[in-house]
Amino acid sequence: MPKIIEIKGFTFHYAGSPRPALTDVNLSIDDGEIAIIAGPSGCGKSTLLRSINGLIPHMYSGTYIGEVYINNLKVSEHTISEIAKHVGYVFQNPENQIFMFSVERDIAFGLENLGLPREEIKKRVDWAIDLLGIREIMHRAPHEISDGQKQRVAIAGVLAMKPKILILDEPTSLLDPLSALDLITTVKHLHDTLKLTVIVVEHRLDLLVSIADRLIVMEDGKIISNNEPREVLKDDRLLTVGVGVPSIVRLRHLLKDACIFKHLPLTPSEFVEQINVAQR
Ligand SMILES: Nc1ncnc2c1ncn2[C@@H]1O[C@H](COP(=O)(O)OP(=O)(O)O)[C@@H](O)[C@H]1O
Ligand SMILES: [Mg+2]
Numbered sequence: 609m610p611k612i613i614e615i616k617g618f619t620f621h622y623a624g625s626p627r628p629a630l631t632d633v634n635l636s637i638d639d640g641e642i643a644i645i646a647g648p649s650g651c652g653k654s655t656l657l658r659s660i661n662g663l664i665p666h667m668y669s670g671t672y673i674g675e676v677y678i679n680n681l682k683v684s685e686h687t688i689s690e691i692a693k694h695v696g697y698v699f700q701n702p703e704n705q706i707f708m709f710s711v712e713r714d715i716a717f718g719l720e721n722l723g724l725p726r727e728e729i730k731k732r733v734d735w736a737i738d739l740l741g742i743r744e745i746m747h748r749a750p751h752e753i754s755d756g757q758k759q760r761v762a763i764a765g766v767l768a769m770k771p772k773i774l775i776l777d778e779p780t781s782l783l784d785p786l787s788a789l790d791l792i793t794t795v796k797h798l799h800d801t802l803k804l805t806v807i808v809v810e811h812r813l814d815l816l817v818s819i820a821d822r823l824i825v826m827e828d829g830k831i832i833s834n835n836e837p838r839e840v841l842k843d844d845r846l847l848t849v850g851v852g853v854p855s856i857v858r859l860r861h862l863l864k865d866a867c868i869f870k871h872l873p874l875t876p877s878e879f880v881e882q883i884n885v886a887q888r
Pocket of ligand 2: 653654655777
């Protein structure tokens with residue numbers, strides 16, 4: 609499988625900060641994966657995303673060692689707008705990237721910056737609007753739409769650039785549980801239809817573990833675990849790291865040896881299924 613993201617021995621130190629925000633990070637992501645990044649606040653999740661989309665080292669001042677490659681491009685040697693054609697980055701707070709007078713204008717903004725012809729811009733904006741199901745709000749102003757709709761507009765805006773990689777920083781943090789589930793379902797659908805590689809920083813692991821190929825856990829600027837979610841969650845030390853371990857996984861760990869489970873259940877339905885099998 610070709611590696612679409614390759615991070616080699618990457619250490620980053622924000623200017624003026626007493627210690628590095630990332631220390632010797634090594635990470636390979638295959639084309640088409642869905643990966644979750646989890647870990648307590650301040651552990652370096654957003655910094656890692658900024659190292660993938662080029663904001664680090666191009667916009668944040670600091671010093672670094674190592675390299676980040678996207679589609680075999682060295683991030684440090686390409687501009688942020690060049691990287692944006694490969695990596696769509698959705699900010700934690702969509703208000704940071706939605707600021708035009710209408711949804712439609714917002715989605716066109718990045719494309720206008722690329723200097724694409726008007727016809728091509730119109731075609732891509734239309735495509736992204738239908739993809740995210742936001743046609744009925746396309747003429748509204750950003751302050752007239754809900755937080756969930758803002759997330760969709762932000763995603764439409766980055767996907768209009770036709771990137772292969774979509775990265776989202778805590779996309780559900782402003783959403784109620786139902787809108788959060790709705791958003792994650794949309795992200796999974798976009799992944800499947802556009803064959804995207806998706807990286808999501810997310811605390812609500814219960815929404816994502818069953819659709820993710822990889823769970824990366826960080827602590828103090830380092831990756832402490834990186835594997836299939838079921839493998840990572842087998843380690844009960846994670847219960848004390850500050851990661852939102854799904855309740856059903858917590859319950860399985862609490863049950864310790866008094867247990868009939870063949871493998872770690874990730875969702876309530878997997879839990880029930882295994883109990884039913886054991887009772888037969
Ligand atoms: N712009 C910045 N300048 C200096 N230090 C920063 C900056 N952004 C984040 N940091 C520091 O880097 C560390 C990692 O932060 P961050 O990547 O935002 O963590 P997370 O996203 O996991 O909460 C923290 O100690 C934080 O205070
Ligand atoms: Mg963060």
